[in-house]
Amino acid sequence: MSLVSRWAARKKVRQGLLSKARARFAARKTKPNLRTVKVRRAQVAYAQRVIDRHTHQPALQERALDFARHTLAQHVFETGGNNRGPMVERIIRYAGGDVGEPWCVDFVIWCYGNAGSRVVHPGFPRAVSMMKTAKTRETSTPQPGDIVRYTFDHTGIFVRDNGNGTITTIEGNTGSSGAVSDGNGSDGVYEKVRAKSLVADYLRVSE
Template identity: 35%
Template sequence: MSTLGQKTLAVAITQLGVEEIPKNSNAGPAVEKYLKSVGLGKGYAWCMAFVYWCTKEASLQLAIANPLTKTAGVLAMLNFEKDLVVKEPQPGDIFIMDFGKGQGHTGIVEKVDKNIIHTIEGNTNDDGSREGYKVCRRIRSKSTIKAYLRL
């Protein structure tokens, strides 16, 4: 696991339980902090903003440059960062899901167990929605993932 990936995962863990205020608003102090990190205000989907913010915080702690492009777009991030794509995930990697019609979802891999990844995600919920209201742990099948980015 890369040092930046380890630190990004550690930052993400500190955000577990953060929720939108009010629920289902894409707003609230923490959510708006994530969105601001990519240049957006409240009201936008924030799963990629969450990942970007975690990586930015980890980069600051390590005194290195954040390698990610400043975007809230999941599929845009994949297109910008093709050089970071890896085939097999490991903890600290960023996963990318593609639901078609430009809709995606992302989060950070916490653990890999055969064909399953354990993740920490923003803008999800206990049902695994790509438009949820909190930061939480999820379990996903590797077969649902389009790509992984290694920091």
């Protein structure tokens, strides 16, 4: 189930709670018990606050980062050869790629597509050099979930600025250590800490 679907399901549950609270309040309102009325009114107000919180859908960048973290937690890594393995191939196919191809951009498409992006989704260019479009504008103030491109033909999802000249990212098709790849067919999805001097630019996806 995608993040968007999960938020829709939560919203439906909260709406049900709100309807029940309002019904109880209406039933009590006819009785001369002011204290009970106040309690029911407070319950209705609380239910409304809960539904309001879940009606607000996180920004696209937040949803993409959530999905990157979800994928990271699955311990995705290559098996059976370079750029191969069940989950790796699933990510590549999702992005519209050919099994065996480098998949760092495919991973970004995987995260944004599952987050509901209408721009970075299957069919988006699968080359780092072609990721900057009219709807992926460059930004000098990256937010969690923005796309980061490097000076060495690689990309990932920005997590945070560490304040010490480095950033934390989540990336696909990268090694557990080193600059990009371990080069032995054991690459995967990892959280990385990289020098900001390696960043070419950050991209903000509009929709």
